[in-house]
Amino acid sequence: MAGQALIDHGRLLDAFGQEVELLVEAARIVPADTPVPTCPGWVVGDVVRHVGSVYRAALGWLVEGRRPYEWQRDPAPGQTDESYVRQGFADLREVLEWHDPAERAASWWPADETYGFWCRRMAHDTTVHRVDVESAGGLEPTGIPDDVAIDGVDEALTLWFGHRLPMLGLSGTRAGSVAVHTGDHSWIARAGPAETVARRCSEDDVKGADVVVTQAPATVYLWLWGRQRLGAVDVDGDDDDAVGQLWALMRLATR
Structure with missing residues (x-):
């Protein structure tokens, strides 16, 4: 590594x-x-x-x-x-x-x-x-092997969401946090007018997010890249707007 x-x-x-x-x-x-x-x-x-x-x-x-x-x-x-x-x-x-x-x-x-x-x-x-x-x-x-897909999820969130969006001067319109969990790995993505950041986190940190997105590694990977429909992942929580904002911001980051 x-x-x-x-x-x-x-x-x-x-x-x-x-x-x-x-x-x-x-x-x-x-x-x-x-x-x-x-x-x-x-x-x-x-x-x-x-x-x-x-x-x-x-x-x-x-x-x-x-x-x-x-x-x-x-x-x-x-x-x-x-x-x-x-x-x-x-x-x-x-x-x-x-x-x-x-x-x-x-x-x-x-x-x-x-x-x-x-x-x-x-x-x-x-x-x-x-x-x-x-x-x-x-x-x-x-198929995409789980280890490759998990690394791809990490890259999508930390590089494209957490770095590319701020570099482009793009941000969310409302504050919200989305935890992404797949294959025993977790991340927190926060977006809003004041910040656009993503980081790896522990499972305990996931509980503090507004909503949690889960699915198989390859599905989450391709979902973040817009190669799966918005509803392809499982969502735990009531803040659908936060999930929609994450997905929409990823479209801007990766276009």
């Missing part, structure tokens, strides 16, 4: 590679011009090329030591989308394998400026977009 991840770096790197294969396999089956409802305005080909592009952007952060401004954003002339993704992954994986995950690296999250951050970020980006492609094609969804 390194940085903020809840699971071992090697495990994440393996999961990353497996998700690349699942994405490529789904993209072979689903026509490239198929609309992707979870990514409005995009078709499957756009999703695949986006993934290949973000791999190169991540590599730019690592190699240049700062936010990159130029990278190969589309396949080269004559290069297939699959080749574009595979080559981007291969180049990024080589760098990630050669560096200790705890080694300092430039990133856009001050709480985790490590090589491990990029392994984690790219693993989850690939997983979510693999789900997008499978869903767009009506394919039987491939």
